[in-house]
Amino acid sequence: MLKSLSVPLEPTQQPVTKLTGIGAQSAARLEKLGIRTLQDLLFHLPLRYQDRSRITPIGELSPGTSALVCGTVEFIDAIQRGRPSLICRIGDASGSLSLRFFHFSVQQSQQLKPGTLIGCYGELRYGYSGLEMVHPEYRIVQSPEQLCEPTLTPVYPLTEGVPQTTLRKAVKQALTLCLSEGGGIRDWLPAAVLSRNGFPPLAEALQTLHNPPPHLNIAELSDGQSPALRRLAFEEFLAHHLALLQGKQSFKRWRAPEFHFENAAKQAFIERLPFRLTGAQQRVSAEIQADCEQAQPMLRLVQGDVGSGKTVVAALAALMALHSGYQVAVMAPTELLAEQHFRNFSTWFADTGYPVHFLTGQLKGKARQATLQALADGGAGIAVGTHALFQDQVQFHKLGLIVIDEQHRFGVHQRLALREKGSNTDMRPHQLVMTATPIPRTLAMLQYSDLDISIIDELPPGRRPVTTSVLPAERREQIIARIGHWVVQGRQAYWVCTLIEESEQMQCEAAEKTAVLLTQALPAVRIALVHGRMKTVDKDAAMQAFKRHECDLLVATTVIEVGVDVPNAGLMIIENAERLGLSQLHQLRGRVGRGDQESFCVLMYQAPLSLLGKQRLGILKESHDGFVIAEKDLELRGPGEVMGSRQTGQIQFKIADLGRDRHLLDLVAPTAAELQKLAPEAIAPLLERWIGRNETGEIGLMHAP
Numbered sequence: 229m230l231k232s233l234s235v236p237l238e239p240t241q242q243p244v245t246k247l248t249g250i251g252a253q254s255a256a257r258l259e260k261l262g263i264r265t266l267q268d269l270l271f272h273l274p275l276r277y278q279d280r281s282r283i284t285p286i287g288e289l290s291p292g293t294s295a296l297v298c299g300t301v302e303f304i305d306a307i308q309r310g311r312p313s314l315i316c317r318i319g320d321a322s323g324s325l326s327l328r329f330f331h332f333s334v335q336q337s338q339q340l341k342p343g344t345l346i347g348c349y350g351e352l353r354y355g356y357s358g359l360e361m362v363h364p365e366y367r368i369v370q371s372p373e374q375l376c377e378p379t380l381t382p383v384y385p386l387t388e389g390v391p392q393t394t395l396r397k398a399v400k401q402a403l404t405l406c407l408s409e410g411g412g413i414r415d416w417l418p419a420a421v422l423s424r425n426g427f428p429p430l431a432e433a434l435q436t437l438h439n440p441p442p443h444l445n446i447a448e449l450s451d452g453q454s455p456a457l458r459r460l461a462f463e464e465f466l467a468h469h470l471a472l473l474q475g476k477q478s479f480k481r482w483r484a485p486e487f488h489f490e491n492a493a494k495q496a497f498i499e500r501l502p503f504r505l506t507g508a509q510q511r512v513s514a515e516i517q518a519d520c521e522q523a524q525p526m527l528r529l530v531q532g533d534v535g536s537g538k539t540v541v542a543a544l545a546a547l548m549a550l551h552s553g554y555q556v557a558v559m560a561p562t563e564l565l566a567e568q569h570f571r572n573f574s575t576w577f578a579d580t581g582y583p584v585h586f587l588t589g590q591l592k593g594k595a596r597q598a599t600l601q602a603l604a605d606g607g608a609g610i611a612v613g614t615h616a617l618f619q620d621q622v623q624f625h626k627l628g629l630i631v632i633d634e635q636h637r638f639g640v641h642q643r644l645a646l647r648e649k650g651s652n653t654d655m656r657p658h659q660l661v662m663t664a665t666p667i668p669r670t671l672a673m674l675q676y677s678d679l680d681i682s683i684i685d686e687l688p689p690g691r692r693p694v695t696t697s698v699l700p701a702e703r704r705e706q707i708i709a710r711i712g713h714w715v716v717q718g719r720q721a722y723w724v725c726t727l728i729e730e731s732e733q734m735q736c737e738a739a740e741k742t743a744v745l746l747t748q749a750l751p752a753v754r755i756a757l758v759h760g761r762m763k764t765v766d767k768d769a770a771m772q773a774f775k776r777h778e779c780d781l782l783v784a785t786t787v788i789e790v791g792v793d794v795p796n797a798g799l800m801i802i803e804n805a806e807r808l809g810l811s812q813l814h815q816l817r818g819r820v821g822r823g824d825q826e827s828f829c830v831l832m833y834q835a836p837l838s839l840l841g842k843q844r845l846g847i848l849k850e851s852h853d854g855f856v857i858a859e860k861d862l863e864l865r866g867p868g869e870v871m872g873s874r875q876t877g878q879i880q881f882k883i884a885d886l887g888r889d890r891h892l893l894d895l896v897a898p899t900a901a902e903l904q905k906l907a908p909e910a911i912a913p914l915l916e917r918w919i920g921r922n923e924t925g926e927i928g929l930m931h932a933p
């Protein structure tokens with residue numbers, strides 16, 4: 229408090245109420261746009277621009293465009309027929325034009341007397357009487373020159389109750405205050421970075437974007453081609469990357485339990501497994517072990533394609549924690565996957581004497597209480613569950629390791645919040661994050677820069693690639709017949725119903741309908757249904773029945789995307805495949821090809837399929853490598869799509885756009901390294917500018933010790 233009294237705030241840090249025209253009420257409304265200080269206002273960029281820098285002669289106007297015109301009122305007429313409207317006809321030397329108002333006042337009609345010179349701005353269209361503007365902005369002028377603006381006119385994203393004109397005036401003032409001497413707007417990018425990339429200095433970029441000189445191309449300004457916008461987008465990417473790096477560095481300053489681990493115990497565990505570890509599994513397990521023997525928390529991401537065997541690697545890490553006297557939490561994104569992990573861990577740890585608990589949102593009443601109690605005062609043990617594990621009521625006695633499976637289902641911010649779990653001391657548990665969704669390197673930098681990365685780049689031996697075909701939905705009957713033949717041979721199959729963007733409910737209904745239709749078409753086939761809205765017991769029963777081969781065909785929604793493991797199921801039909809992301813399709817397909825027999829995947833699409841759609845599905849036919857598939861998908865669809873909200877965990881950018889600004893991504897990591905070395909003092913202010921402060925007033929993404 230004292231500090232803020234003695235050191236006057238620079239204009240950039242002052243509240244928007246400082247500006248003429250912004251009172252407490254407007255300030256409260258602006259806060260909804262995340263705008264509190266003048267600096268925030270400067271980084272609130274226009275959505276688009278209008279050209280009011282010149283007057284267009286009426287004779288040169290064309291429909292569909294917007295223009296500034298100036299003319300003399302020729303006549304005015306209030307029409308009562310139909311919808312009442314006021315028509316005002318204006319003309320200049322080159323022609324005439326109608327202005328149409330549906331809402332108007334008596335004063336308005338009196339003001340617009342014939343002979344009055346008015347200027348107006350609006351969009352042109354063809355009406356009853358030729359070219360017209362509906363509800364243009366207009367004003368009465370003495371001379372046309374008065375109308376022209378010296379710069380292009382910015383159009384800002386608005387919040388209710390703060391009109392465009394108020395925002396424009398506020399930004400103008402903020403620019404004057406902050407860009408003048410002592411205004412406090414600092415360019416934190418080193419000059420070398422600017423010149424190397426052709427970026428303008430910050431003040432110039434802001435000036436250009438808020439008040440572009442009239443000769444600039446509006447289209448270029450809006451679609452991100454202008455150096456001014458590129459520079460800001462780049463700075464924003466850089467800030468996000470730096471935030472993750474900083475988060476990692478400060479998190480590593482906590483203490484963590486040092487696991488002590490006898491190799492004999494590890495060997496005994498491995499020998500009890502029904503398979504031999506692959507080289508990649510051994511390597512990654514050793515990397516994890518080295519991390520966990522340190523007194524600082526591990527933050528490690530294990531990337532490995534579907535079926536590469538990540539779970540057992542996590543189990544080895546868990547074994548380390550247990551042997552050192554700690555608890556382990558294993559979190560999965562769905563109930564189904566959590567149940568499967570629970571089963572696997574229960575089997576693998578059965579001979580070790582350590583308890584394996586199960587906790588999901590479905591667990592209620594006494595059973596839940598008992599589990600919570602066990603976690604709160606128990607010794608070494610494993611808790612497998614969904615995100616229910618991390619609710620406030622769940623207290624761990626001595627949590628030493630957190631495993632998060634299929635991390636792409638959880639957001640960056642969720643992941644960061646989890647780090648604080650079990651953190652009533654200065655100790656933090658080790659963290660192991662697993663994903664089968666390979667994210668191309670350039671994108672990983674905005675997603676995973678706070679993690680060390682291990683890659684399982686080898687599948688267990690004996691896996692055969694899944695033969696994939698792409699067929700139109702018209703061939704449905706044939707496909708159904710094929711399931712019949714398949715089942716007769718004693719094999720099992722999946723039928724996956726997908727509906728994107730629609731509600732989960734609709735997806736489940738579609739699956740129910742499909743199950744009925746298939747039952748009619750294939751009376752000899754035993755069919756089970758699994759979807760997200762079923763009760764856990766029913767889902768579980770259906771899955772178990774499928775596993776035990778008490779049914780032949782499992783009709784499912786994309787809930788089976790992760791986890792399900794039934795080697796005898798070697799045929800998968802995916803409906804509406806063209807509407808899914810390639811990585812998601814690859815994940816789904818990973819459910820088959822788990823046994824040693826040949827297996828198949830049919831990607832069914834609704835015709836007609838676009839050229840892009842054909843290319844995309846073609847990639848799945850050609851490739852079985854999750855990384856290759858992700859890279860190709862990125863190439864075809866752009867990062868915005870590939871990192872759709874599901875995968876990014878909703879990184880919200882103020883200005884940058886992953887699709888539009890993707891070419892900037894490669895520059896980010898090297899520039900961040902340069903900044904850390906040459907201008908470390910720039911990092912905190914950059915984070916404050918772009919990421920903001922958290923609830924406790926600290927800058928950046930998380931708490932540091």
Ligand code: ADP
Nearest residue numbers: 503504505506534535536537538539540688793
């Ligand atoms: P994912 O990496 O997709 O999570 P899982 O851990 O579910 O893969 O493993 C897929 C299947 O492969 C499981 O049935 C698992 O028991 C089996 N598995 C894991 N490692 C090996 C191995 N080294 N050799 C043979 N099978 C393995």
Ligand code: MG
Nearest residue numbers: 538539633791
């Ligand atoms: Mg898995």
